[in-house]
Amino acid sequence: MLVRVLPYAKTLLSSVINEGDIAVDATAGNGHDTLFLANLVGETGFVYAFDIQQQAVDVTIQRLKENGLEHRARVILDGHEQLSKYVQEEVAGAIFNLGYLPGGNHDIITKGETTISAIEQLLSLLKIGGIIVLVIYHGHEGGKEERDAVIEFVKSLPQKYVHVLRYEFINQKNDPPFIIALEKMKKLPDLK
Numbered sequence: 594m595l596v597r598v599l600p601y602a603k604t605l606l607s608s609v610i611n612e613g614d615i616a617v618d619a620t621a622g623n624g625h626d627t628l629f630l631a632n633l634v635g636e637t638g639f640v641y642a643f644d645i646q647q648q649a650v651d652v653t654i655q656r657l658k659e660n661g662l663e664h665r666a667r668v669i670l671d672g673h674e675q676l677s678k679y680v681q682e683e684v685a686g687a688i689f690n691l692g693y694l695p696g697g698n699h700d701i702i703t704k705g706e707t708t709i710s711a712i713e714q715l716l717s718l719l720k721i722g723g724i725i726v727l728v729i730y731h732g733h734e735g736g737k738e739e740r741d742a743v744i745e746f747v748k749s750l751p752q753k754y755v756h757v758l759r760y761e762f763i764n765q766k767n768d769p770p771f772i773i774a775l776e777k778m779k780k781l782p783d784l785k
């Protein structure tokens with residue numbers, strides 16, 4: 594069976610995040626991925642999760658508490674473009690779910706410019722062999738602009754430093770999400 598997009602995102606994260614590692618959920622939302630990462634990093638690792646909506650931060654903390662894992666994560670009410678203010682350690686893996694908060698305000702969406710800024714910051718913090726997974730939702734208003742900006746940016750990354758994968762079912766209707774994954778191969782020079 595072909596692995597579906599969302600399980601594949603988890604497979605990629607599980608392949609690089611181990612007990613004791615630092616992981617980032619760049620778009621906490623309802624906290625499902627933050628919880629998933631908190632399980633992967635174990636008692637000795639740590640997760641940084643970001644969201645610009647108080648509602649998302651509250652729901653994510655609540656979900657961690659329900660699972661007894663709130664001590665494994667810091668859920669930050671700030672944009673992921675501020676990432677390097679909060680994270681200085683080497684990061685093993687990170688996930689972005691682009692778009693709007695399911696069940697929330699559909700006008701509050703991730704944007705190309707800030708997403709790209711967060712990816713750049715993460716690429717510099719990432720371990721060699723670490724992975725950033727982007728789940729790209731692009732059916733909503735503004736989604737195609739962000740998708741195109743992110744793809745243009747990741748395509749321009751030199752392959753000597755970063756391997757870039759696109760994983761997508763190409764015959765599905767209604768703009769299904771797809772994955773872009775970045776694997777750091779070598780310490781990057783300043784990309785700017």
Ligand SMILES: C[S@@+](CC[C@H](N)C(=O)[O-])C[C@H]1O[C@@H](n2cnc3c(N)ncnc32)[C@H](O)[C@@H]1O
Binds near residue numbers: 621625626643690691
């Ligand atoms: C698709 S949802 C995330 C879903 C989430 N991973 C889950 O498991 O439920 C996207 C989230 O990104 C948040 N967001 C939008 N812009 C952001 C930014 N600049 N930094 C961090 N989060 C942002 C939105 O508030 C929204 O909650």
